[in-house]
Amino acid sequence: MKNKDYSFSKLHAEAFTCIQCGYCRRVCPVYQKIGRESATPRNKVYQLQNLLSSYPPFANIPPEFAERFWQCTHCRRCVDVCPAHMDLMNLWQGVKHQLAKRGAVPKQIMATKQRIKEHGNIFANPNEVRSYWALSLPGYPEVLRPQDPEIAVFVGCVASFYPLLVTIPLAFAQIMLKLGIKAYFLGADEYCCGHPLITAGEVAVSREVARKNLAKIRELGLEKLVFLCPSCLSSWHEDYPVYNQGELGITLVHYTEYLADLVREGRLQFAPYPHRTTYHDPCDLGRHLGIYDPPRRILQSIPELEFVELANNRADSLCCGGGASLHMIDQELALGIRHARLEQIKASGVETVVTACGECRQVLTFGLQDVKSAIRVLDIAELAAELVVN
Amino acid sequence: MSELLTKLPAQLRELATDSLYERLAYSHDMSPVEGFLTGDWLKTVPDLVVLPHSREDVALLLAWAEEERIPVTPRGAGSTSLFQSVPAKGGVVCDLSWLNTIGPWDLTAGTVRVGAGTIIYDLIQQAEMRGWTLATFPSSAPGGTIGGWFNNGGRGYGALLHGNLLEQVRGLEVVLPGGRIEWLTRDNSELPIEWFLGSEGTLGIVTQLEIELLRRPEAQGHIAFGFHDIAELQDFLTNYLWGPFLPYNVTFVSTTSGGQQLQRINWDAMLPSNFFVASFFGSLDHVELGIQRMRAFKSEYRVRQLPNWQAEKFWQDRYYNFRLQRTGPSLLGAEVVVPLAMISHYTRGIEQLATAQRKPMITYGYLINRKEVYVTTMFWSDEARTISYLLDLSLVSALYNIALKAEGKPVGIGLWNTPYLRHIYSARERRAMWERKQKLDPQLILNPGKTYRATKLLRPSVFSPAMLLTRGFRKLITRIGRARS
Numbered sequence: 028m029k030n031k032d033y034s035f036s037k038l039h040a041e042a043f044t045c046i047q048c049g050y051c052r053r054v055c056p057v058y059q060k061i062g063r064e065s066a067t068p069r070n071k072v073y074q075l076q077n078l079l080s081s082y083p084p085f086a087n088i089p090p091e092f093a094e095r096f097w098q099c100t101h102c103r104r105c106v107d108v109c110p111a112h113m114d115l116m117n118l119w120q121g122v123k124h125q126l127a128k129r130g131a132v133p134k135q136i137m138a139t140k141q142r143i144k145e146h147g148n149i150f151a152n153p154n155e156v157r158s159y160w161a162l163s164l165p166g167y168p169e170v171l172r173p174q175d176p177e178i179a180v181f182v183g184c185v186a187s188f189y190p191l192l193v194t195i196p197l198a199f200a201q202i203m204l205k206l207g208i209k210a211y212f213l214g215a216d217e218y219c220c221g222h223p224l225i226t227a228g229e230v231a232v233s234r235e236v237a238r239k240n241l242a243k244i245r246e247l248g249l250e251k252l253v254f255l256c257p258s259c260l261s262s263w264h265e266d267y268p269v270y271n272q273g274e275l276g277i278t279l280v281h282y283t284e285y286l287a288d289l290v291r292e293g294r295l296q297f298a299p300y301p302h303r304t305t306y307h308d309p310c311d312l313g314r315h316l317g318i319y320d321p322p323r324r325i326l327q328s329i330p331e332l333e334f335v336e337l338a339n340n341r342a343d344s345l346c347c348g349g350g351a352s353l354h355m356i357d358q359e360l361a362l363g364i365r366h367a368r369l370e371q372i373k374a375s376g377v378e379t380v381v382t383a384c385g386e387c388r389q390v391l392t393f394g395l396q397d398v399k400s401a402i403r404v405l406d407i408a409e410l411a412a413e414l415v416v417n
Numbered sequence: 418m419s420e421l422l423t424k425l426p427a428q429l430r431e432l433a434t435d436s437l438y439e440r441l442a443y444s445h446d447m448s449p450v451e452g453f454l455t456g457d458w459l460k461t462v463p464d465l466v467v468l469p470h471s472r473e474d475v476a477l478l479l480a481w482a483e484e485e486r487i488p489v490t491p492r493g494a495g496s497t498s499l500f501q502s503v504p505a506k507g508g509v510v511c512d513l514s515w516l517n518t519i520g521p522w523d524l525t526a527g528t529v530r531v532g533a534g535t536i537i538y539d540l541i542q543q544a545e546m547r548g549w550t551l552a553t554f555p556s557s558a559p560g561g562t563i564g565g566w567f568n569n570g571g572r573g574y575g576a577l578l579h580g581n582l583l584e585q586v587r588g589l590e591v592v593l594p595g596g597r598i599e600w601l602t603r604d605n606s607e608l609p610i611e612w613f614l615g616s617e618g619t620l621g622i623v624t625q626l627e628i629e630l631l632r633r634p635e636a637q638g639h640i641a642f643g644f645h646d647i648a649e650l651q652d653f654l655t656n657y658l659w660g661p662f663l664p665y666n667v668t669f670v671s672t673t674s675g676g677q678q679l680q681r682i683n684w685d686a687m688l689p690s691n692f693f694v695a696s697f698f699g700s701l702d703h704v705e706l707g708i709q710r711m712r713a714f715k716s717e718y719r720v721r722q723l724p725n726w727q728a729e730k731f732w733q734d735r736y737y738n739f740r741l742q743r744t745g746p747s748l749l750g751a752e753v754v755v756p757l758a759m760i761s762h763y764t765r766g767i768e769q770l771a772t773a774q775r776k777p778m779i780t781y782g783y784l785i786n787r788k789e790v791y792v793t794t795m796f797w798s799d800e801a802r803t804i805s806y807l808l809d810l811s812l813v814s815a816l817y818n819i820a821l822k823a824e825g826k827p828v829g830i831g832l833w834n835t836p837y838l839r840h841i842y843s844a845r846e847r848r849a850m851w852e853r854k855q856k857l858d859p860q861l862i863l864n865p866g867k868t869y870r871a872t873k874l875l876r877p878s879v880f881s882p883a884m885l886l887t888r889g890f891r892k893l894i895t896r897i898g899r900a901r902s
Contacts, residue, residue: 043801046742047447049494049560052514053536062468062515063434064442064495073445074438080801091438108559110739 031230031269033121039079041118044111045072054104056346060363061098068105068115071095075122085125093131096122098357100350100364101226103314107342124228135355136227144232147218147239148184157182158214160193164200168214171200176211178285179249181240181263183256184219185385191392192385195255198412199282205415206294210253216243220259225266226351237262237270244277251278253285255408257312257384264316281312283383283407287321290328297414299331302378306407307337307368307391308344309384322383322407329414337371345371349390361390369394372402379403381410421464426481432474433467433509440466443510448498448833449747449800451807458874459832459866460507461500463490468512472590472598472624478511479622479862480596488865491618493534493565496557499831501569501617505866513564516624519543527630528587533564533623538736540628549630552579559736564623569829570615574666574735576785577658578698579631583614588627593620594858612853617831619864620857634698637665638708641728643689643721647671648761650691653718655757658787660714662697662707668731668783669693669790671764674771675779678744678797685727692723694731738781741795749809750795751816755782755825757790766819767794774812774888775895791828792820808894811887814880835871836880 051068052058058066074092078085099119106115126132139149147154161167186195203210218240221233244252254260260281268274289295306326312318319341326334339345348364372380380402382388392404419435444461455461469475482489488508495502504510516532519540527549531540537558544550553575555566571582589601589610601610613620644650650669672679673690697707715722742748755763764780771778782792794816798809817827817837827837851869866872
């Protein structure tokens with residue numbers, strides 16, 4: 028299934044590839060939490076087969092069908108274990124697309140769609156204030172728009188607006204300033220990447236914001252785009268070429284890849300951090316984009332940092348529960364999924380857990396606060412800014 | 418709330434559901450069976466689903482079910498394809514997924530107690546973290562449960578060297594109809610563990626197993642050979658296996674008529690039509706000597722050794738036989754046990770069938786002992802095209818007939834293999850099975866309508882002629898199609 032073709036015939040072809048082996052049961056965080064066979068990816072596909080076999084397809088959608096489809100973090104673990112190599116991400120999006128067309132969509136998703144449409148971001152804030160995280164930077168706002176920039180930076184809605192997370196772009200900007208790298212922050216020229224709508228199968232609005240973002244980058248003549256949010260990068264990497272009907276002609280990298288290159292070149296060096304530290308692989312960065320090593324290379328370059336892996340790491344990493352807006356749709360379920368990851372972090376005996384995704388950073392911070400843990404939660408950019416010695 | 422749910426003991430009610438949506442999830446297994454084939458004569462949708470959290474929950478359920486005469490169908494992952502865990506007569510499905518505790522471990526003796534609902538792959542991972550592993554495991558380990566695997570015969574990779582799962586089971590916790598909980602050991606003569614192996618959940622519900630583990634091997638090595646003719650492969654293995662250095666596992670593949678389809682899943686085009694991969698596990702010396710001996714053995718045959726990476730890749734993909742599904746849309750097939758000495762006879766029969774019916778097929782399997790191979794033959798169909806799919810279904814019985822002619826027999830009974838009961842078990846064995854059933858489950862509460870006798874439509878006197886006719890019709894249609902083209 029390619030080109031966001033969510034037609035019945037495409038859904039049918041993919042759905043009937045499922046052999047019902049149940050490999051997905053072992054890894055699906057939603058099934059692990061809910062504990063009912065109806066919540067397994069394979070059962071979703073089975074019920075989908077039934078809906079597609081009826082005439083007309085999707086005529087009578089059981090309420091439980093829609094409920095189960097929206098209970099998904101898009102963690103992609105089912106894709107990785109599927110022996111039939113089903114394109115499950117696209118299938119989930121396709122089903123949600125069909126559900127949305129028939130009004131079977133959670134009101135929270137509808138509200139997000141509306142906010143993005145009207146304001147260009149998921150928080151319904153004026154888009155002009157996207158760079159307010161940088162108010163404390165000397166030379167603001169000019170410092171964010173240097174002449175002849177080396178890179179452009181796409182911050183993403185969550186880290187642009189969410190108070191807990193504005194330290195992430197701030198930290199990255201501080202590193203760039205310290206290293207004398209000219210980084211152009213898009214700020215008000217940036218629109219929501221469309222990721223929350225893409226995972227919800229909302230093609231029209233996500234295509235619209237994708238076009239706006241692409242047009243802006245082309246207008247500015249920027250060739251290298253560094254992303255602070257893996258979900259945004261995932262959209263640009265996987266979905267924008269579909270909307271663009273071809274390659275974008277822009278180099279897209281996650282900031283951990285960019286910083287890891289600076290470390291390799293010797294341009295970025297750190298002060299010692301004598302603490303036992305682990306790394307939580309975000310689903311969008313790891314399983315979706317295959318970026319596992321750069322964050323580890325950065326951490327391992329920090330003197331005296333004792334790096335330990337979590338029991339589930341890299342492609343086998345556990346979801347934090349924050350994906351695909353699940354916390355808005357079913358908070359209890361999202362918290363349940365979070366619990367499993369928190370237990371692993373606590374069991375690892377670390378003093379610090381770092382990640383490379385604003386959503387994960389937020390989920391883990393609140394989670395560890397809730398259980399009164401003293402473990403420090405940071406984004407890699409924050410830790411890097413704290414330790415940079417250049 | 419349904420009437421049945423209100424009757425359920427209060428302690429079980431919160432573990433149960435009568436939601437139709439939930440119940441539908443238990444009305445099928447891996448086999449793509451059209452609804453109308455099961456519609457009137459079976460009740461595959463259970464009336465209730467119960468997810469016990471303890472053996473006491475299971476005991477309470479079985480005590481109640483016996484009193485109320487409600488059928489109970491135990492279910493692991495539902496990853497079989499003969500309806501072993503799909504109800505034939507409604508009632509309650511007992512989903513054992515949450516009996517999935519692993520431990521306690523006895524790392525001195527190398528044993529572990531494990532809940533029946535544990536996914537086999539999870540157990541392997543946990544054991545390997547502790548320096549142990551499972552002696553044998555099925556190709557479906559990432560999906561199947563240990564209890565389900567035991568109930569379906571416990572055959573798997575490594576059985577060639579270590580025997581099937583039964584050899585590793587030190588103890589078995591089983592809840593009998595009526596609710597009695599028994600812990601069975603190997604020296605139990607009144608209720609032998611063997612009775613429950615392959616009993617498909619018809620004698621009791623297995624809730625826990627004590628498994629003897631294998632020290633995680635120091636080394637492993639894989640070697641693969643390609644053959645022009647399957648008879649040579651058979652000859653090679655037959656002669657090799659009677660010497661020292663028995664491999665841990667030997668898997669073979671014969672793709673002759675299905676090779677083209679395999680290109681669609683990036684099947685390595687350099688692989689020959691007939692090949693086997695032998696895997697040696699153990700000390701470095703053992704692995705090296707085993708591979709050396711096999712390499713030396715090849716000089717007596719017209720055989721080509723495949724590159725090491727191909728052999729290793731094949732072993733790495735050991736859990737992913739289902740990738741064949743990608744070549745679909747649907748796959749149909751048969752699982753049989755065939756004597757190694759008859760494997761060329763079997764595959765030739767398959768080739769003849771494939772040619773006559775113009776239906777590409779692929780056969781693969783692994784040795785379960787020195788004399789027998791667990792073989793799967795698959796072919797492609799499309800369940801969305803109902804008529805041609807129904808005609809294709811008749812080929813499954815043809816596969817079984819070929820296996821029977823090659824002195825083999827179908828694996829598992831469930832519902833769909835009941836027409837082959839007399840071929841799978843001798844009259845004496847069937848009598849013994851039935852006596853056990855009557856002794857342990859006189860009310861026929863557990864998994865009724867399967868395993869022991871065929872229902873009217875599946876009786877050989879009805880089923881065999883119907884399949885023969887359908888096959889003949891299919892062949893005719895195929896010929897007409899060929900003539901037209």
